[in-house]
Amino acid sequence: MSDMTLGQGLNTGLRQSLADDDKVVLLGEDIGSLGGVFRVTDKLQSEFGPHRVIDTPLAESGILGTAIGMAWRGFRPVVEIQFDGFVQPAWDQIVNQVAKMHARTVGRVTMPITVRIPVAGGIGAAEHHSESPEAYFVHTAGLRVVSVSNPQDACTVLRQSIASDDPVIFFEPKRLYHVKGPVEVEPLESALPMSRARVVRPGHDVTVVTWGSHVAGALDAAEAMKDDGVSVEVVDLRSLSPWDSETVVESVRRTGRVVVVHEGPRQGGVGADICSVVTERCFADLAMPPVRVTGHDVPYPPAKVEGHYVPDMDRVCYGIDQALGRVPFETFTPATSTEVAA
Amino acid sequence: MPSTTDPRTKDDLSQAGESASSADTAHGGARDHVPAGWVQRDTENGARHLDATPDDGGVDHTPVRLIDPDGTRHEVPELDRWLDDVDDAAMLGLYTDMVAARRIDTEATALQRQGQLGLWPPMLGQEAAQIGSSRALREDDFVFSSYREQGVAYVRGIAPTDLLRVWRGAAPSGWDPYEYRMAPMQVIIGAQTLHAVGYAVGLLLETATAGSGAHGGIGVSRPDSDGPDAPERTSATISYFGDGATSQGDVHEAMTFASTWSAPTVFFCQNNQWAISEPVDLQSKVPLVERARGYGMPGVRVDGNDVLAVLAVTREALHRARAGLGPTFIEAVTYRMGPHTTADDPTRYRDRSDLEEWSGRDPIARLAAHLRDRGVLDDDAEAAAQQTADEVAATMRAGVYAVADPDWSTVFDHVYAEPHAVLDAERDAYGRYLAGFADNDTQEAAR
Numbered sequence: 001m002s003d004m005t006l007g008q009g010l011n012t013g014l015r016q017s018l019a020d021d022d023k024v025v026l027l028g029e030d031i032g033s034l035g036g037v038f039r040v041t042d043k044l045q046s047e048f049g050p051h052r053v054i055d056t057p058l059a060e061s062g063i064l065g066t067a068i069g070m071a072w073r074g075f076r077p078v079v080e081i082q083f084d085g086f087v088q089p090a091w092d093q094i095v096n097q098v099a100k101m102h103a104r105t106v107g108r109v110t111m112p113i114t115v116r117i118p119v120a121g122g123i124g125a126a127e128h129h130s131e132s133p134e135a136y137f138v139h140t141a142g143l144r145v146v147s148v149s150n151p152q153d154a155c156t157v158l159r160q161s162i163a164s165d166d167p168v169i170f171f172e173p174k175r176l177y178h179v180k181g182p183v184e185v186e187p188l189e190s191a192l193p194m195s196r197a198r199v200v201r202p203g204h205d206v207t208v209v210t211w212g213s214h215v216a217g218a219l220d221a222a223e224a225m226k227d228d229g230v231s232v233e234v235v236d237l238r239s240l241s242p243w244d245s246e247t248v249v250e251s252v253r254r255t256g257r258v259v260v261v262h263e264g265p266r267q268g269g270v271g272a273d274i275c276s277v278v279t280e281r282c283f284a285d286l287a288m289p290p291v292r293v294t295g296h297d298v299p300y301p302p303a304k305v306e307g308h309y310v311p312d313m314d315r316v317c318y319g320i321d322q323a324l325g326r327v328p329f330e331t332f333t334p335a336t337s338t339e340v341a342a
Numbered sequence: 343m344p345s346t347t348d349p350r351t352k353d354d355l356s357q358a359g360e361s362a363s364s365a366d367t368a369h370g371g372a373r374d375h376v377p378a379g380w381v382q383r384d385t386e387n388g389a390r391h392l393d394a395t396p397d398d399g400g401v402d403h404t405p406v407r408l409i410d411p412d413g414t415r416h417e418v419p420e421l422d423r424w425l426d427d428v429d430d431a432a433m434l435g436l437y438t439d440m441v442a443a444r445r446i447d448t449e450a451t452a453l454q455r456q457g458q459l460g461l462w463p464p465m466l467g468q469e470a471a472q473i474g475s476s477r478a479l480r481e482d483d484f485v486f487s488s489y490r491e492q493g494v495a496y497v498r499g500i501a502p503t504d505l506l507r508v509w510r511g512a513a514p515s516g517w518d519p520y521e522y523r524m525a526p527m528q529v530i531i532g533a534q535t536l537h538a539v540g541y542a543v544g545l546l547l548e549t550a551t552a553g554s555g556a557h558g559g560i561g562v563s564r565p566d567s568d569g570p571d572a573p574e575r576t577s578a579t580i581s582y583f584g585d586g587a588t589s590q591g592d593v594h595e596a597m598t599f600a601s602t603w604s605a606p607t608v609f610f611c612q613n614n615q616w617a618i619s620e621p622v623d624l625q626s627k628v629p630l631v632e633r634a635r636g637y638g639m640p641g642v643r644v645d646g647n648d649v650l651a652v653l654a655v656t657r658e659a660l661h662r663a664r665a666g667l668g669p670t671f672i673e674a675v676t677y678r679m680g681p682h683t684t685a686d687d688p689t690r691y692r693d694r695s696d697l698e699e700w701s702g703r704d705p706i707a708r709l710a711a712h713l714r715d716r717g718v719l720d721d722d723a724e725a726a727a728q729q730t731a732d733e734v735a736a737t738m739r740a741g742v743y744a745v746a747d748p749d750w751s752t753v754f755d756h757v758y759a760e761p762h763a764v765l766d767a768e769r770d771a772y773g774r775y776l777a778g779f780a781d782n783d784t785q786e787a788a789r
């Protein structure tokens with residue numbers, strides 16, 4: 001057990017996976033001698049060789065399509081997409097090919113491909129460098145989608161993703177790359193399964209469900225609300241597809257109130273599905289409608305105004321206040337904000 | 343597993359049709375043997391462009407050929423050196439293969455018209471391109487095809503009935519791809535070219551040619567020579583795609599990746615002149631084969647209706663791939679005599695005269711004329727080939743009638759390789775919904 005950054009946790013996870021299975025190969029742009037633009041693959045090429053850690057031409061569809069062919073041959077490719085917005089050129093290969101190959105071949109061909117994607121904003125980046133595209137992938141059958149919030153999960157969930165025979169979209173919040181925490185290379189057999197959520201702070205008044213970089217914001221909000229006499233339970237969802245409805249439902253049945261926080265746009269976002277299921281399964285237990293605190297339905301804005309897009313602690317607190325009925329319920333629809341709460 | 347056997351004797355040709363044919367080298371001398379007057383209307387602009395740049399070596403893009411439409415056979419050493427083993431029996435085999443492929447195709451079209459298939463993409467006219475190229479493959483090579491390669495599938499040993507399961511709407515794919523070393527058909531145009539490259543890179547990674555340096559390509563090793571005697575190191579992959587696919591970004595990316603990594607793969611483009619209603623000159627201002635130069639790989643333009651020439655060029659390209667010399671781009675110039683699919687109406691976009699012109703270059707009639715000249719094919723042999731083809735078609739038809747509709751629950755099968763609680767719950771819920779009708783059904787039956 002040692003303290004390391006989330007980026008180093010990923011690096012540790014990759015190193016362990018490369019050592020565990022000689023069919024694991026890393027593919028991506030600038031991942032070799034440079035070690036990736038975020039240094040997640042630092043020193044791995046010199047350690048394992050250029051046939052295990054492979055710099056590719058600059059073409060995301062080409063990278064994914066090549067990874068598919070390698071998976072056909074029995075390899076276990078781990079693809080690095082340099083930035084979230086750059087995954088879109090690989091759209092067809094991920095959605096039409098990777099996701100469907102196992103079903104198309106009636107189970108004869110597996111696609112154990114992990115697609116690592118630095119995700120979300122808050123780092124003052126250029127256009128297409130701050131996207132939260134998780135909902136696209138969650139909507140696609142055949143993919144598993146995860147997002148990590150701390151260095152230990154970065155290491156373990158990445159190893160679980162690589163070991164999975166299913167394709168996994170693996171989101172790495174850029175904002176957390178340099179956040180430190182303890183990391184242990186734990187046995188995967190005894191680790192929490194990657195599809196399971198984790199209650200990271202117990203509480204009894206309201207449940208906040210979130211993932212990735214917003215887990216920290218939710219914990220800050222919970223601490224702030226504590227001073228206000230409110231006990232907030234925080235659930236780190238970890239896996240977005242499938243998502244762990246049992247853990248969420250169990251929590252909401254106790255608290256009767258739920259706030260879902262994510263950075264991706266509101267419309268058709270993952271939060272919409274979570275709120276639907278919570279409503280279906282906790283209808284009688286809910287004291288208030290589920291609340292969503294999300295990015296706006298706009299293109300990710302320029303860096304100087306991204307603070308008005310990315311949900312911060314104050315907006316999470318405001319969402320909690322809505323769930324508690326302390327402020328008017330905001331529906332973000334043409335309906336007036338007060339008629340719902342009334 | 344990688345094979346190092348002689349490419350001239352161990353490929354698939356020895357198994358079925360039993361023939362050989364000639365091929366072309368990347369920059370071979372076969373052009374002298376192409377009759378004057380062969381001008382692809384879609385390439386005229388490109389040809390003029392090339393004529394205007396004599397510094398490029400005066401590249402002649404006339405497709406290489408060994409058998410003229412009238413059956414006349416030319417000797418072309420650069421091609422014939424790949425055909426040493428092609429005797430009369432082998433030639434007769436190629437002929438039989440083509441007749442069978444055409445028979446499968448016409449029978450499937452009939453099955454679609456009779457409502458047995460939802461759709462069918464005829465390959466009429468492309469028999470030589472498909473049989474010649476696939477007979478160049480060995481068992482351990484791997485095929486990633488488009489959706490019109492029924493001739494290739496037939497040569498790979500896939501039962502024609504299995505080929506039709508998808509078109510009947512009864513299965514997501516029809517065969518075990520690892521058994522026949524042929525992936526299921528790809529519908530997204532050009533996507534499969536990348537899969538062929540990735541598989542080929544995998545082959546390289548399994549050999550000692552990998553790991554040549556941090557800044558080098560994956561397969562940078564070079565054999566001592568590029569002739570038929572060069573040692574082979576791996577098996578190879580081949581991707582099949584059409585002229586329309588050459589406009590796809592994936593095809594460009596595949597050729598870039600394959601070239602810089604020296605992947606053991608062959609890009610086999612069947613230029614059948616039409617991408618549904620769009621002529622090939624909408625895809626490119628230059629002959630498609632010209633693309634190869636830009637990627638730094640050899641390009642070969644072959645008469646796609648000459649099964650012998652196609653066999654030879656594909657054998658050489660596969661050998662180059664297996665020997666570590668990297669990828670080759672083959673443009674097989676042919677013609678889609680039928681519609682794009684049974685849902686298409688080509689009379690809306692092309693002239694009847696085109697069809698008549700290309701009928702005169704028919705791949706089967708051409709080989710038949712050559713074999714009759716040689717005394718290899720007579721009426722009896724022709725009837726025997728037709729009988730073989732008829733039997734294949736009859737078996738296919740009976741097989742299609744016997745294909746049962748899949749059970750509802752198969753909709754949920756194989757979406758994931760590992761357990762998935764949410765999907766299991768969806769399946770169970772839908773099963774309960776369906777079970778709710780059981781009582782009604784019972785009551786209905788009782789009345």
